[in-house]
Amino acid sequence: MATRARKQLTLDARGVYYRQLNERIRQAASQGVSRFVLNNVNGQRYIATGLVGDLVFDIHGVPGQDMAAFMCGPLIRVSGNAQDGVGNTMDGGKVVIDGIAGDVIGYAMRGGRIYVRGDVGYRVGIHMKAYMDNVPVIVVGGKSGDFLGEYMAGGIILLLGMFSDKRCSPITGRSMGTGMHGGVIYVRGEVPEEQLGPGLHAQPVGADDLRTIRGIVKDYARELKLDGEDILSGGFMKVRPFSHRPYGNLYVPA
Amino acid sequence: MLFRPVNNNYHDFVIDRDKDRCINCKVCVRQCSYEAHYWDENRQRVMHDNSKCVGCHRCEALCPTAALTIRKNPSEFRDNALWRPVFLKNIYKQADTGAVLLGAMGSPVDIPCYWDHLLLDASQVTNPSIDPLREPMELKTFLGSKPRSLEFATARDGSRRLKTKMPPQIELRYPIMFSAMSLGSINYNLHLAMARAAEETGICYNTGEGGLHKTLYRYGPNTIVQVASGRFGVHRDYINAGVGIEIKIGQGAKPGIGGHLPGEKITAMVAETRMIPLGSDAISPAPHHDIYSIEDLLQLIYALKETSEYRLPVSVKVAAVHNVAAIVSGIVRAGADIVAIDGVRGGTGAAPCMIRDNVGIPIELAIASVDQRLRDEGIRSQASIVAAGGIRCSADAVKAIALGADAVYIGTAALVAVGCTLCARCYTGKCPWGIATNDPKLAKRQNPDLAARKLANLIRAWGHEMEEMLGGMGLNSIESLRGNRDKLRAVGLSREEMDILGVKHAGN
Numbered sequence: 001m002a003t004r005a006r007k008q009l010t011l012d013a014r015g016v017y018y019r020q021l022n023e024r025i026r027q028a029a030s031q032g033v034s035r036f037v038l039n040n041v042n043g044q045r046y047i048a049t050g051l052v053g054d055l056v057f058d059i060h061g062v063p064g065q066d067m068a069a070f071m072c073g074p075l076i077r078v079s080g081n082a083q084d085g086v087g088n089t090m091d092g093g094k095v096v097i098d099g100i101a102g103d104v105i106g107y108a109m110r111g112g113r114i115y116v117r118g119d120v121g122y123r124v125g126i127h128m129k130a131y132m133d134n135v136p137v138i139v140v141g142g143k144s145g146d147f148l149g150e151y152m153a154g155g156i157i158l159l160l161g162m163f164s165d166k167r168c169s170p171i172t173g174r175s176m177g178t179g180m181h182g183g184v185i186y187v188r189g190e191v192p193e194e195q196l197g198p199g200l201h202a203q204p205v206g207a208d209d210l211r212t213i214r215g216i217v218k219d220y221a222r223e224l225k226l227d228g229e230d231i232l233s234g235g236f237m238k239v240r241p242f243s244h245r246p247y248g249n250l251y252v253p254a
Numbered sequence: 255m256l257f258r259p260v261n262n263n264y265h266d267f268v269i270d271r272d273k274d275r276c277i278n279c280k281v282c283v284r285q286c287s288y289e290a291h292y293w294d295e296n297r298q299r300v301m302h303d304n305s306k307c308v309g310c311h312r313c314e315a316l317c318p319t320a321a322l323t324i325r326k327n328p329s330e331f332r333d334n335a336l337w338r339p340v341f342l343k344n345i346y347k348q349a350d351t352g353a354v355l356l357g358a359m360g361s362p363v364d365i366p367c368y369w370d371h372l373l374l375d376a377s378q379v380t381n382p383s384i385d386p387l388r389e390p391m392e393l394k395t396f397l398g399s400k401p402r403s404l405e406f407a408t409a410r411d412g413s414r415r416l417k418t419k420m421p422p423q424i425e426l427r428y429p430i431m432f433s434a435m436s437l438g439s440i441n442y443n444l445h446l447a448m449a450r451a452a453e454e455t456g457i458c459y460n461t462g463e464g465g466l467h468k469t470l471y472r473y474g475p476n477t478i479v480q481v482a483s484g485r486f487g488v489h490r491d492y493i494n495a496g497v498g499i500e501i502k503i504g505q506g507a508k509p510g511i512g513g514h515l516p517g518e519k520i521t522a523m524v525a526e527t528r529m530i531p532l533g534s535d536a537i538s539p540a541p542h543h544d545i546y547s548i549e550d551l552l553q554l555i556y557a558l559k560e561t562s563e564y565r566l567p568v569s570v571k572v573a574a575v576h577n578v579a580a581i582v583s584g585i586v587r588a589g590a591d592i593v594a595i596d597g598v599r600g601g602t603g604a605a606p607c608m609i610r611d612n613v614g615i616p617i618e619l620a621i622a623s624v625d626q627r628l629r630d631e632g633i634r635s636q637a638s639i640v641a642a643g644g645i646r647c648s649a650d651a652v653k654a655i656a657l658g659a660d661a662v663y664i665g666t667a668a669l670v671a672v673g674c675t676l677c678a679r680c681y682t683g684k685c686p687w688g689i690a691t692n693d694p695k696l697a698k699r700q701n702p703d704l705a706a707r708k709l710a711n712l713i714r715a716w717g718h719e720m721e722e723m724l725g726g727m728g729l730n731s732i733e734s735l736r737g738n739r740d741k742l743r744a745v746g747l748s749r750e751e752m753d754i755l756g757v758k759h760a761g762n
Contacts, residue, residue: 022560045553050490050561066544066557070490085544088557089485104544108485110529123543127484131529151539153530182534244534245517252353253679254344254607 006035006056014040018064022046029055038063043083048074068095071112077223084121087114090136096223100142100165109136109155115220118142119164122173123150128183130154139220142166146173150197152180152241158216160188160231170195177239181246185239186213188231199246202237209238264343267307268327275321276300282313282322287684287696310677312686344607357607358680358690360507360599360644360666365611367599368618368751369650373760375741377728384730386721392731393717393724395661397498397638398423398567399591421591422567424478424498426661427456428717429732430651432709433596433642433663434480434502434571436464438515438524438536439603439680440690441697444672447705449473454706455713460663463487463502463513463538465527471495478569481558483512484538486528490561498592499558500569501551503542506600506643509573509614513538514604518683521692552588559589567591574598574620574643575613579627586628586637594663595620597643601666603690604681617643618657622755625658625737634737648716652723657755658737671712672705 009028021044034055041061048068055074065085072091081099092111103121106114111134119142128136136155142164149157161171170192178197191202221228278299282291290306314322331339377383398421405417432448448459453476460478465487477496481488515536525532545551555568569592570585582593597617621641628634641654642663651662673687680690688699743760744752
C-alpha cells in the first residue's frame with residue numbers, strides 16, 4: 001500500500017440500498033477519496049464492482065453478491081464472510097476475506113488475487129484464465145465445494161484445507177478441475193483422486209512450483225496474519241490439465 | 255465395410271473442369287484452401303480431387319477462363335424416402351471416427367419457414383399509399399426500456415419540457431443490426447468492415463463473445479458488446495465501450511450448449527483480444543455458472559449496469575425454445591432493456607448437427623408468442639425485442655416487425671453480402687472466401703473497404719425496400735408497423751399456427 005496519506009471516507013451502510021451506497025462510493029472516488037471504510041455492511045451487492053485504480057476498502061460486515069466484479073486495481077479487506085460471486089470476471093487488484101465465501105468466487109477471473117481464510121462454496125475459480133503476465137491467483141484456506149477450477153484456462157488456485165469448519169468433508173468436492181485446459185491447482189496435503197474430474201491426476205510439485213507456492217503463501221499469511229511457515233510445512237500436490245485442447249478429437253465434419 | 259474412408263467414396267461435390275478452356279494457370283490451386291486442386295508434376299497439368307471439395311465455389315468464381323463448374327455429385331443411392339443419403343453418409347463418418355457430427359451456418363434441414371407463408375398488405379382506394387422517394391418516411395428505431403407514461407413540466411414562460419427521466423436507448427437509423435459474430439470466428443477485416451458499415455449507416459454491430467480489438471473502440475457509438483459464459487475479453491473498458499451490453503445466454507443454432515473456438519483459430523490477435531493463451535481452445539460453457547435462475551440473471555444484468563453506471567441498456571439474448579414466452583417474461587422482469595431472440599434457423603461458426611437441426615423453434619412463432627405474452631402482462635414497453643435467426647431479405651425483417659419485433663439481427667445475410675456461399679466449413683478455419691478464417695493469407699481476401707461498402711449497400715438497399723413496403727401499406731413510420739399483425743395474412747397455415755402468429759388467413 002502506498003505510504004502517502006489517503007483521503008478517507010467512512011460510510012455507515014446500515015439500511016442503505018446498494019445503488020445509493022455504490023453511487024456514493026463512485027462519487028467519492030471521482031473526488032479523490034482512495035480509502036473507504038464501510039461499516040455495518042449487510043448484503044449490499046456490487047461493492048467495488050467495476051472500480052479501477054489504487055483504492056482501498058475496509059469492509060466490516062458481510063458484503064453481498066458480486067463484490068469486486070469486473071474490478072481492476074482496488075484492494076478490499078473484508079473482516080467477515082462474503083457471499084457469492086466475489087471477483088466475478090475480475091481484472092486486477094486484491095480481495096482478502098477473513099472468513100468464508102460463497103459460490104462462484106473468481107469466475108472467469110483474469111488477474112489479481114483473492115484470498116479466503118476459510119471455506120468456499122461450489123464452482124470456485126471456474127474458467128479462470130491467464131494472458132501473458134496476467135495470472136490470477138485464488139487461495140482458499142479452508143475446503144472447497146464441487147467443481148473447483150472447472151473449465152480452468154489459466155491462473156493458479158491454491159487450496160490449503162487448513163482453516164475449515166467442515167471437519168468431515170474431503171478437502172475438495174466432486175469434479176475438481178473438470179474440463180480444465182490451462183492453469184494449475186495446488187493442493188496442500190493429498191489430493192483425493194476420486195474427487196478429480198475425468199482424465200486428471202495429481203502430480204508431485206517441483207522446485208518451480210514450490211517457489212511459486214512460497215511466494216503466494218507469504219503474501220497470504222501476511223494479509224491474514226497467519227503463520228506462513230506452518231502452512232508451508234505441509235506437502236503439496238498439483239493438478240494440471242492433460243491437454244490444452246481437451247475436446248480436440250470430439251468432432252467430425254458432417 | 256468400406257474399403258476407403260467414407261469421404262473418398264461418397265463425397266458431396268464433383269469438380270467439372272472444361273479441358274478446352276483450362277490453361278493450367280494454377281489459380282484454382284492457389285485459391286482452394288482445402289487442396290482439392292493440385293499441380294500434377296508428372297502430367298504437367300492441374301488436377302483435382304473431388305473428395306476434398308466443400309462446394310464453396312471459390313475456384314469457379316476466380317477461374318480466369320471459366321473452365322470450372324462445381325456440381326453436386328451425381329452418384330446416387332437407391333431411392334429411399336426414409337434413409338436419405340445424408341443419414342447414410344453421416345453414419346459412415348461416425349462409424350469411422352466415433353465423433354460428434356459438426357456443422358456450421360444455419361440448419362439446412364427443411365424446418366417450416368413461416369415468412370414464406372405470410373403476406374403483407376397494401377393500400378388500395380380507401381387509404382392512400384405513400385411514395386417514400388418523395389415523402390417523409392421514418393425507419394428510425396430506439397431500442398431500450400420505454401417509460402410507462404411521460405410527465406412534462408411547464409415553465410413560467412409556458413414552455414414545456416420532459417420531466418420523465420428516459421432510460422438509456424440505442425438509436426438506429428434502420429431497424430437492422432449485424433448480429434454477434436466474434437473476432438476469432440470471423441477475422442479482423444470483417445469486424446472492421448462491420449464497424450465501418452454500422453457507422454456509415456447509423457446502425458450497430460455486435461462484437462460477439464471474443465472481445466473488442468483495441469483499434470475498434472473508436473466505433474463505440476455503433477457497437478454492442480457481448481458478455482457470454484466464457485467472458486472472453488470482458489473487462490470494465492470493454493463493457494463501457496459501446497452503446498449497449500448484451501448478455502448471451504443462448505444461440506438459435508445451438509440452444510442449450512456452449513461455444514468452442516478451436517485452437518486452430520486462436521491467432522496472436524485473437525489471443526490478445528480474448529486475453530487467453532495462443533493455440534489453446536476457447537471454451538464457452540453451456541450455462542453462465544453464475545446464472546441458474548431469473549434472480550441470478552438479474553444479478554448479472556445489474557452487475558453490468560453498475561459497471562456502466564446505468565448509462566447503457568442491457569440486452570439478453572436467448573435461443574427460441576419451447577417456453578420462450580415465459581422465459582422472456584422473466585428476463586424482462588429481471589431488468590433487461592432489450593431481449594434478442596434467436597430462432598432455430600440461426601447461423602453459427604460451429605454447432606453439433608443434431609443440436610442445430612433438432613433443437614429450438616422458428617423465430618416467427620417465438621416473436622409472435624413473446625410479443626403477445628408481454629402485452630398480456632402489461633410489460634411489453636419495458637423492453638425492446640430483437641428478432642434473429644434466418645432473416646434473408648427485407649420482407650422477412652418487415653414481417654418480423656409486424657409480428658412484434660422492434661428490430662432484427664442479421665448474421666448470415668451479412669456474411670453472404672461479403673461473399674459467403676454457405677459451404678458450412680467455418681470451424682476448419684480455412685474459409686476460402688477469407689471470412690471465417692484467421693489465416694492471414696486467406697483473411698486478406700477480404701478487403702475491409704470493399705466489405706464495408708457491400709455491407710452498407712445491403713443495409714441501405716433493405717432500408718429502401720422496407721420504406722417501399724411501408725409506404726405501400728400507407729404507413730410513414732416503422733413505429734406504426736410494430737406488432738401491427740393486421741398487416742399480415744397467412745397462406746396455407748393451420749388454425750393453430752395462425753392463432754399463435756396472431757394473423758388471419760388470406761381472404762379474411
